[in-house]
Amino acid sequence: MEWMVNRIGLTMGDPAGIGPEVICKALKDMSAAERAATLVIADPVFMARASALVGADLDFVTTDAAVEAGKVADGGVPLLPVEANNRDAILPGQLSADAGEVGCRIIKTAVELALAKKIDVICTAALNKTAIRMAGYALNGHAGLLSHFTGVKKCYAVLACPQLSVIHVTTHVALSKAAGLCRTELILDTIRAAHRHVLTTGVARPRVAVAAINPHAGEAGLYGTEDQEQVVPAVEAACAEGILATGPIPGDVVFEQAIDGKFDIVVAQFHDQGHIPAKLIGRHETVNITAGLPILRTSVDQGTAFDIAWKGVARPGNMKAAIAMARRMRPV
Incomplete structure (x- = not known):
């Protein structure tokens, strides 16, 4: 059986969390061909435990040859083993340096495979x-690890669901600092990353909406001048490059316009401006994508859920959505 496109590298995440469980539940519902095209990069002991926990009865093929050839028996799952240094120290639902260390080595391995074109997309379960x-x-x-292992200085968080895609100029910074970071060059780079990301999903001419920083896009300076001084030049420069960019559009209308089909992606200026509508609209179907890397990567939009880890109750819907998105994406 030959690899399907896309060949997905599915990473285990933190072994003390729900990653192994939701991966096994997702694999259980795949066709034999889909399983064969999904390389699990993980500690085999934790994956075997998770398979037994959820009654998946998965046949993991733990040989390096599975990476190159993609040939496994019907229903089998290729698994590239990356073993934890001290499994006994990794307990369900508990923080552990050993769990964090193996999770990071798994990401490093996945990046190396993606850069070598042995897999097409990385799809990640949650790390802590x-x-x-x-x-x-x-x-x-993950964002820091992926940037570090690929040598990229800046990457961008995209949240995507069937109705809406959002990319962020800034993310994990205090709101009091976010507006000061939203400068023309960074906004322009984010518009470029938005354009390129939408191209990977098969849209030939991406339509990029740029959200305003201030209410009513500043209302001609009444509520701030950042939109005219920083956003407008970025949008104009993007248009000069041939990108279909529009903005600044007030935040209280831009997402509705995107959901109605006017735009393919929205550039949000700060974390909650983009995260709230994406998670509200998409709920369990919202997928986390990292744009701006030399490789493709999707992820679950959830945490390690230590409170329910290894109890067999974690829902696999978000992992299935992340895998489905990974199968859609293509390099550009």
């Missing part, structure tokens, strides 16, 4: 930011 730091990585979760 505190566990990553306990393991000695002073990086901000």
